[in-house]
Structures are given as C-alpha cells and as structure tokens.
Amino acid sequence: xxxxxxxxMLPEPTLRRLPWxxxxxxxxxxxxxxxxxxxxxxxxxxxxxxxxxxDLSFLxxxxxxxxxxxxxxLSSALEDFLGFSRRHKAYVIxxxxxxxxxxxxxxxxxxxxxxxxxxxxxxxxxxxxxxGVPILHVDDIYARMESEPAEIAILTVPVDSxxxxxxxxxxxxxxxxxNFTPYRVKVADGIVMANTxxxxxxxxxxxxLNTL
Amino acid sequence: xxxxxxxxMLPEPTLRRLPWxxxxxxxxxxxxxxxxxxxxxxxxxxxxxxxxxxDLSFLxxxxxxxxxxxxxxLSSALEDFLGFSRRHKAYVIxxxxxxxxxxxxxxxxxxxxxxxxxxxxxxxxxxxxxxGVPILHVDDIYARMESEPAEIAILTVPVDSxxxxxxxxxxxxxxxxxNFTPYRVKVADGIVMANTxxxxxxxxxxxxLNTL
Numbered sequence: 531x532x533x534x535x536x537x538x539m540l541p542e543p544t545l546r547r548l549p550w551x552x553x554x555x556x557x558x559x560x561x562x563x564x565x566x567x568x569x570x571x572x573x574x575x576x577x578x579x580x581x582x583x584x585d586l587s588f589l590x591x592x593x594x595x596x597x598x599x600x601x602x603x604l605s606s607a608l609e610d611f612l613g614f615s616r617r618h619k620a621y622v623i624x625x626x627x628x629x630x631x632x633x634x635x636x637x638x639x640x641x642x643x644x645x646x647x648x649x650x651x652x653x654x655x656x657x658x659x660x661x662g663v664p665i666l667h668v669d670d671i672y673a674r675m676e677s678e679p680a681e682i683a684i685l686t687v688p689v690d691s692x693x694x695x696x697x698x699x700x701x702x703x704x705x706x707x708x709n710f711t712p713y714r715v716k717v718a719d720g721i722v723m724a725n726t727x728x729x730x731x732x733x734x735x736x737x738x739l740n741t742l
Numbered sequence: 743x744x745x746x747x748x749x750x751m752l753p754e755p756t757l758r759r760l761p762w763x764x765x766x767x768x769x770x771x772x773x774x775x776x777x778x779x780x781x782x783x784x785x786x787x788x789x790x791x792x793x794x795x796x797d798l799s800f801l802x803x804x805x806x807x808x809x810x811x812x813x814x815x816l817s818s819a820l821e822d823f824l825g826f827s828r829r830h831k832a833y834v835i836x837x838x839x840x841x842x843x844x845x846x847x848x849x850x851x852x853x854x855x856x857x858x859x860x861x862x863x864x865x866x867x868x869x870x871x872x873x874g875v876p877i878l879h880v881d882d883i884y885a886r887m888e889s890e891p892a893e894i895a896i897l898t899v900p901v902d903s904x905x906x907x908x909x910x911x912x913x914x915x916x917x918x919x920x921n922f923t924p925y926r927v928k929v930a931d932g933i934v935m936a937n938t939x940x941x942x943x944x945x946x947x948x949x950x951l952n953t954l
Contacts (some may be wrong), residue, residue, distance in 0.1 A: 539953040549941045553901040553924040613948030631843030666885030691763040712765040722950040729761045740936040741751040
C-alpha cells in the first residue's frame, strides 16, 4: 500500500493502544493533572512503559525528562493524530435495529464520525428520518454520493446481503467499509476494511463463562 | 484458568472464525444447500481449508468424505457450541446513547444475549423503561442480582466511570464484563473480560484513509 498522505501508516496494535492512552489522559485532564509520564500510563493501563514511549513517538511530541508529557498537549495531539478531531462522513447501510442504534449514538460524533445518511430496501424504513438522518433507498446511494458524499459505509445489513451491500457502496465510491455483520466481506485492494465482531466477542464471553 | 465446564476453552482466533463460518452456512441454509465442505467455506471466506477443518473439529461433528458437512446439522452445532442458542442474561451499565442503543438492538437476542436491566446514575434516565428493560440506579444492582440475576455486564459508561462501574458490577456478582468504553478496565482473575474497541476501529479506518 502506498503512503501518500501526511499521516504515517501505523501498525494495528499501536492503533489499538493509542485510544487507551487518550481515554486515560482525558481522565487526568478532568482531574487537572498537568504532566504524565510513560511510567504513569504504564502503571494505570498495564502496558509496558517502553511500548508506550514507542507508540507515542509517532506523534512528534517530545516528553520532558523526569516530568513527562504535558497532559493537555498530549490529549490534543492524540485526538488530532487519531483523526478524532476531524469530521469523517459516513453512511449506514441497513437501517434495522443496530443501524438505527448507531445513527442514534451521538457518542460516535465525538470521535469524528458523522453519519449523514442511512440506506435500506425495506419500504417501512425508507423515507423515515432518524435523529435528522434521512433513510434512503439503497438505489439512491449513487445520487447521494453526488449531493452529500461520504467516505465510510457502516454495514449493518443481514448477513446474506453483506457482500452485495459492500459491493454497491464501493461501486458508488465509498472508500472504507466498517463491517458490523458476522459475514466476512471481501473488498478490492485499496478499500479500507474494518470488522467489529460483536458476535465473536459474544462467543468469546459465552465460551469463557462456560469453561471457568 | 481451570476448565471445569463441558465446553473446551477455545483459542481466541478460533472463536473469531467460528461465527464467520456460521454466518456463511446460514446463507447456504437459506439457499437450501444441503452439504458444504471445508473447501467450499475456504473459497467463500478466504480462510485456509485445513484451518477450517481444525476449527470445526472442536464440534465433535464429522463431515463425510467428498460430501462434507450437512448444512442444517453444522448450523445447529455451531449455534449450540458458540452458546448462541442458550440465553445469557446481561445488564447494561450506563444507559446513555450507546447503552440504550444496545438495549434497543433486538439482534443481540438472536445470539443468546438477553439484556434484563440497565443501570445509570443520571436521575433523568433512572426509572425509565427502554423496550421493556427497566433503567435502575446503580446502587440497586445488588438487589437486582437477587431478583433477576445476570452473568454479564455491558459497560457503556463514560471513560472516567469505567473502572469504578466494573468494580461495582463484579462486587455485585457479575462474572463477565463486556467493555465498550475506550478505557482499559482491569478485573480480577476469574472474571471474563472482552473489549469491543469501537474507537480503535475508527482510529484504524481514519488512519488507513489518510495513508491510502
């Protein structure tokens, strides 16, 4: 994958850990703590301090010896770096129970995700409006990409429509698929793919409960 | 961790893949396909066929040479094995936007998760009722564990309450924490912990979009 943007392409484990640091640092900010060291973060989150220093080195933000990082600056730098302070427009494909729930979850917008339209094929849902977000017919996705383009499609359709819906979204110009279905959707190279495996996590919890 | 239940403790990667197989097999079932082989599943999901055979070997279900597995039997066996066909009671801690969304997501109940109560400290939320699920004050969790016990607590509180809420839930007798907050919650040995890192996935999508 070529890297042509201004952001370095980060390893997935780093991208998993950085939001943990941000969450912890935001708690410190609320408590008016001024400085934080890798060692402090390490103790709180049980992540190796040298790993934390390595992860934070991507940010071009220098900590001071013995004092550490300035909490406010580190919080802003992490938010900017993770893209949470910019707005990224998204469509929800599949305005059923989970899709509608995500549209209604105002928390996502605090992390830079702005859902601007929902799509469905069910006539009961099409034409509705959820928290100011219009639910349109899937066939209208091409026209909508002209009038209110989005980069990300959030897939919350039934499993047997998952691949087809992803294909339609990509065909319409969507650049990233965030897949909430348990189906393993395939996309072409160059399309960003993220799976949030709610059902795999349920399976993990159930299995561990039964084996404890 | 001791294994005293009837279910073998499965490796996490296997638990991640089994729901993929189930999703695919349920599509075949809808299409009235009768038999499926590891090779079929392998082609559809781009998972190595020997890996699939290995994952499915945990199920005590034998495929027939050249024909493969009977679709209906494999689907039922997977559902049973993953715990999706049994009911597991859960509380939602934090009845804000995401918590309420999960309560309203009827899809989870199809996978064996039954949310029986929500908890919050906000007087505006406490006393409400979401889709038949009562929202109670967090202090009432101990009493509720007597009258309507749950095994799983779904954490959807603000980050600065995440650890405290988990501690309260575990103190009340909860055996598994499903953490939707970006805070890295710590629990004692023997408590099941699963993190659904919505924000880490957003960070991944944003980063990849910026580096494409």
